[in-house]
Amino acid sequence: MAETYTLSAEPRTIIGKQVKQLRRADQVPAIIYGLGEALPISCQRRALEIVLQKAGGTHLVRVTVNGQTYDTLVREVQRDVIRRDILHVDFLRVDLSKKLRTEVAIVLTRVPKLAADLMLTHPVVSVEVECLPTNIPDHIEVDASRLTTLGAKLTIADLPALEGVQYLADPHEVIARVESLTGAVAEETAEEGAVMAEPEVIERGKKQEEEF
Numbered sequence: 001m002a003e004t005y006t007l008s009a010e011p012r013t014i015i016g017k018q019v020k021q022l023r024r025a026d027q028v029p030a031i032i033y034g035l036g037e038a039l040p041i042s043c044q045r046r047a048l049e050i051v052l053q054k055a056g057g058t059h060l061v062r063v064t065v066n067g068q069t070y071d072t073l074v075r076e077v078q079r080d081v082i083r084r085d086i087l088h089v090d091f092l093r094v095d096l097s098k099k100l101r102t103e104v105a106i107v108l109t110r111v112p113k114l115a116a117d118l119m120l121t122h123p124v125v126s127v128e129v130e131c132l133p134t135n136i137p138d139h140i141e142v143d144a145s146r147l148t149t150l151g152a153k154l155t156i157a158d159l160p161a162l163e164g165v166q167y168l169a170d171p172h173e174v175i176a177r178v179e180s181l182t183g184a185v186a187e188e189t190a191e192e193g194a195v196m197a198e199p200e201v202i203e204r205g206k207k208q209e210e211e212f
Helices: 016-024 045-055 181-196
Strands: 004-011 027-033 039-044 060-065 068-079 086-093 100-109 118-121 126-131 140-143 153-155 174-180
Touching (some): 004 045, 039 060, 045 060, 045 086
Parallel strands (some): 004 060, 100 140
Antiparallel strands (some): 100 126, 118 174
């Protein structure tokens, strides 16, 4: 079973631009949604930062509000683009008895050292899985030690079988492949030339952010 983390929160009545006063009080606005009516909450900043760092998007977070506990997963974290401060967090409430679908990171292990004219590409860095909330893997490791020659590859079918976890991607989809460094450089140069030939488009205006 995946590790579970706990977080205390308070119900929140302040919404919109007024949430700035919460942030000045070292509180972060958040919301719990799914399985019923959405619940706006606020969390103490430091406690929230610690939980987010440990739980990521794959571990359960049990959020307690006024004595009631909600089993959740972190679904979105909004941050200040400059300071990276947390501005808002979305928690998805889940039913521990029902399977869900989510993305899990793929990590290559035992990556070999390649010849100077070869390179290892890793185009697929995550895979969609279906499982119970308590069975979501933190990440999925796959042995890359056999990727030593040109054309060698790993596909979704090479991912390890995990109890209670179903991979939803095409088994033939390539996760990693050994390619020619010379060919990759030539292709990249051609793509850059094609981009430079297109007219420059500048988007003007500023998107208004709505906070909940």
